[in-house]
Amino acid sequence: MVNQEELIKIIQRIEQGNASVEDLRVYNAWCNQQQEDEADTADLPAKEQQMFREINRRIDRKIPPLKSWLRIAAAAVVFAACLTGVIRWMHPSRKQGPEIVAAPHPDIAPGTNMATLVLVDGRRILLSEAGNGKLADQKGTVITKTTDSTLVYQLAVSAPANHPAAAGGAFNTLITARAQQYGIILPDGSKVWLNAATSLKFPVNFNGLKERRVELEGEAYFEVAKDARKPFIVHSGRQDIKVLGTHFNVSSYKDEPEARTTLLEGSVKINGRQTLKPGEQAKVDRRGVVAISKVNADASVAWKNGYFEFNDENVYEIMTKVARWYDVQVIYEGDMPLDKMKGAMSRFQNVSGVLGIMEATGLFSFRIDGKKIYVTRT
Known part of the structure; x- marks a missing residue:
């Protein structure tokens, strides 16, 4: 089990928003142990005790107030999962959602940090099998895989500042399958996180180009590096999103009726x-x-x-996201109620936990057969 000094550092990283997946898993395990031992946090410093109490307080609320919870969101949700579902799940026909009680389903593990990188020459690198460090040198740009499962593109020191590689059509593509996610730092310093079943096509560097244009299919979160001389454009099939430097999320799956762009910071222009x-x-x-x-x-x-956070979404919308993250096929047996539901839950738990939360609404029951999930109205 993690010692106190390590635990304090993990809690601090969670509070600061710098926690890794492993940090959250360790914290989750510690939460479980706390519940089993009924231990308290008396030995932790005052700041960490206060954070722990705050997590407990927020968990007791019906719906987590995310705007004021951003710094400890991941910790609170993981902690909620380890408490076997004290976050509540609500829909309009009920005054208060029931406590989560996980149903005894066979488990399917959640997605992981995996992706495939397609290079200019067509070579494909399975990143889960590639070692950390330098992967390739593409037209003067060095590609590195870091220890926290992130790709970093950086112009080689020896490359000329006006290297025309991108203008010559040198593009790479980062692809996540279902049940995968990954992060990348582009040659200009922009950061992108790819959700499951997503592809991002981008130049190996932006030198010699009038704009920084990338192509997205699926969902990704962008933190764009500012460059007033060279706008950043995300083309996602149904829309062109033009920015100079900002934070935003794009969801543009082909099997969904709408493409959605949500702005967190700065400004963006849609289709000009x-x-x-x-x-x-x-x-x-x-x-x-x-x-x-x-x-x-x-x-x-x-x-x-x-x-996961669901806001006024029905079972079809929710299970579409579940299917992508757990790489399962969802089969509906009969007509489904279209009640709008709200709730939040960890993406780190097995699918049985997610299904148990939904079953607690009294609207559905689920049956797992291999990689298929059957949904029945109750």
Whole structure:
């Protein structure tokens, strides 16, 4: 079990938003031990005791208030999972959702940090099998895999500042399958996190280009490095998102009726017309019609922070996300109730925990057969 000094460092990293997946797993295990031993936190410093109490207090609420919870969101959700579901799940027909009680389903493990990198020459690198360190040198850009499962693109020191590689059509593609996620730092310093079933095509460097254009299919969160001379453009099939430097999430799956862009910081322009402000979301339908509304922007990046959050979503919308993350096929047996549900849960738990939460609403029952999940109305 983790010692006190290591635990304090992990809690501090969680509070600061710098925790790794392994940090959260260790914290999750510690939470479980706390419940089993009914231990207290008296030996922890005052700051860590206060954080632990705050996590408990927030867990007792019906719906986690994410805007004020951002620094400890991942920790609280993982802690909720280890308490076998004290976060509550609600839908409009109930005054208060029942406590989560996990059903005894066979387990399917959650997704992991894995991806495939396709190089200019067509070579494919399975990143889960590649060692850390330098992977390749592409047209003067060095590609490195870090210890925290992130790809880093950096212009080689010896490469000329006006290296024309990108202008010559040198593109790489990072691909996550279902049940995979991965992060990348682009040659300009922009950071991108890819959700499951996503591909990102990008130049190996942006020198010699008038704009920094990338192509996205699926879902990704962007933190774009500022460069007033060279706008950053995300093309996602139904929309072009133009920015100079900002934080935003794009969800643009082919099997969904709308592409959604949610702005957390800065400003972006959709299709050269509408401009988003922080806290707004643009929905673009298949006809290209854009609708802008105010949303809980933090909820759109819950997946990046290690948990699911559902806001007024029905079973079909929820299970679409579950299917991608656990790489399962969902089969509906009969008509389903379309109650809008709200809730939050860890993405680190096995699928049995997620299904147990949904079963606790009294609306559905689930049956797992291999990689298929059968949904029945109760």
